[in-house]
Amino acid sequence: MAQADREKITAIRAYFEDKFPGWSIAHHYDVERNLEVFAIEGGVVPQCFTVKITPGFLDSYKAEELPFRLHDWQVGDFVKVSGLWPILVSESGLRSLR
Numbered sequence: 850m851a852q853a854d855r856e857k858i859t860a861i862r863a864y865f866e867d868k869f870p871g872w873s874i875a876h877h878y879d880v881e882r883n884l885e886v887f888a889i890e891g892g893v894v895p896q897c898f899t900v901k902i903t904p905g906f907l908d909s910y911k912a913e914e915l916p917f918r919l920h921d922w923q924v925g926d927f928v929k930v931s932g933l934w935p936i937l938v939s940e941s942g943l944r945s946l947r
Contacts, residue, residue: 856912858885861902864916865889868925884937889928898928899935901946909940 865874872891885902935946
């Protein structure tokens with residue numbers, strides 16, 4: 850599978866930039882697992898969160914809808930309490946990858 854549409858990646862990045870102002874937001878495509886991966890780093894006590902997004906989630910929404918879905922599912926808040934465990938966002942919801 851190919852990497853997601855740039856508009857969708859930009860929309861997701863904007864959501865994370867809004868939820869984590871001043872933090873570094875990095876993105877890469879994991880070819881082996883076919884996932885879009887965001888690393889969110891920053892904070893007073895340096896932290897790094899990882900969010901992995903499935904193609905099914907991305908295909909389910911238009912670029913302009915993605916921030917609203919992430920907001921509705923409280924992805925930013927879920928990430929903040931996830932600790933060191935990555936979070937997977939799929940068409941069926943959120944889960945911690947412990």
